[in-house]
Amino acid sequence: MPLVPSYIRNLANYKPGKPIEEVVREYGVERVIKLASNENSLGPSPKAVAAIEQALQSSHRYPDAFGFELRTKLAERFNVKLDNVVLGAGSEGIMSTIMRTFLLSDDELVSAANSFIGFRVLANASGRKVHWVPMKNYRYDLDAMANVINDYTKIIYIANPDNPMGTYATRNEFDDFYTQVPERALIILDEAYYEFSKENNDFPDSMSYRYDNVITLRTFSKAYGLAGTRIGYGFAHRELIGNLMKVKVPFEPSLLAQAAGLAALDDKEFLMQTLDLNKKGIGYLSDELRKLNVETVPSVTNFITTIWESEEKAIFISEALLKNGIIVRPLGSFGWPNCLRVSTGLESENEAFIDTLKTII
Ligand SMILES: Cc1ncc(COP(=O)(O)O)c(C=O)c1O
Incomplete structure (x- = not known):
């Protein structure tokens, strides 16, 4: 064809x-x-279920394309501004928007081989060159990843913790890696399992240091039981978020998903x-x-x-x-x-x- x-x-x-x-x-x-x-x-979170039931009555209406209420609540919860927050149909929805927003034709990507398959699908579908760097002892090998960064590197994806290995890059490891990444390259820190891993002392909660070229992705799919509802969120510099907001599918996430996320945060x-x-x-x-x-x-x-x-x-x-x-x-x-x-x-x-x-x- x-x-x-x-x-x-x-x-x-x-x-x-x-x-x-x-x-x-x-x-x-x-x-x-x-x-x-x-x-x-x-x-699913029972509060989210109740909110979805109620929101069903308004499902003849389009959702708020701006996601005002949920973005505001997330901003308050995580101590950032509304324009640092983006929503998506799951964190994978946001990943897909990131690919469409930032990649120029010669840009390249860097990630670990055999890590999260959802990113692999999106990266391969982008048609860009991807450097898949082998893991070491079932962990991301950030040193080896730093070594393949070149003038064309645009997106670096790190699932932290990783799926399917459940391991994580420590704060020291990430800090060291970060110093080797040029400012024009974007680092996606996918923290889908953040709620489960945050109590490890050396886990680098990406919200505690906000760099201009780091996008944090999180989701309601795991800890809040809303995988089928498709609702995720991301935090980044307002300029990055502003561009993502222009490219994202306008009415994503759905009305029910936004209502569920709002209620889940209170559960x-x-x-x-x-x-x-x-x-x-x-x-x-x-x-x-x-x-x-x-x-x-x-x-x-x-x-x-x-x-x-x-x-x-x-x-x-x-x-x-x-x-x-x-x-x-x-x-x-x-x-x-x-x-x-x-x-x-x-x-x-x-x-x-x-x-x-x-x-x-
Ligand atoms: C590392 C990682 N990122 C993202 C996702 C998908 O999250 P969402 O349901 O928010 O798209 C998963 C789900 O398995 C995952 O393991």
Whole structure:
């Protein structure tokens, strides 16, 4: 098809975690436990659900294209100004706007190989040259990334913490890296798991230092349980945000998503419950996997990646779990064929996963 550029034709389709309905259909199981997509096992924030129900009554109206209320609330919460805040259909929506806003034809991108697949899709679809720098010990190798920065580097993407490894670049590491980045290059710090990782002392909360060329991305998808609602936000210098606001799809995010985000920010109880459950889940899963001699990567997120001796073994384990109605995420499409990622679930779900894994092993 000559109409389609080759870099689009050559893209692979995004493979999400297996949906529950598909597993019911294919494996004939009645109970399905989905630990595949780093979602919130408690469900959505109840305050957000109530707000969505109410907002439904106004859904014949277009949403506020300016996102005034939610941007104002986020600005107050994080101690910045309204014009430092942008909203999007998930943080991936904002990433997509960033690509369309800042890239000139010769610009290049830098990121880690085998990190967040959502960014990889957008970067490859941009048709620009991307330097995919191998990770080191399952972590971003910021020194190696600094070494590939050149006169054409425009966007540097760092998922901090990383998905799928759950590791993070420390404050010292990031500070050191930052000194090697020219001002004309934009650093995207994707903090989708910020709420889970912020209590680590050396985690570099990007809001505590606001550089002019850093964009922080955060989301309501994880800690607030709103993955299906598609609502994320970003913070940056007002000039960057001003340009993003010009390019973003005008009525993104939706009316329901904006209402949900506003209410979720007030749902402190739900957030506490989520963080508490996740902490216990990470502790339990790490301990039990260690007892089973399964190698894991220490994680500051709401998931743990397990490492198996081969791709065949990882696929065998994943399939055997599916037959028992448990969905985890094989990481072949991320570039880690011998790894499986498991998200924390409810206590009973975590236990069912471990019990089933024991019988399989
Ligand atoms: C690192 C990272 N960034 C962004 C996202 C997507 O967030 P959103 O749902 O806000 O688009 C995810 C979701 O898995 C993620 O792991």
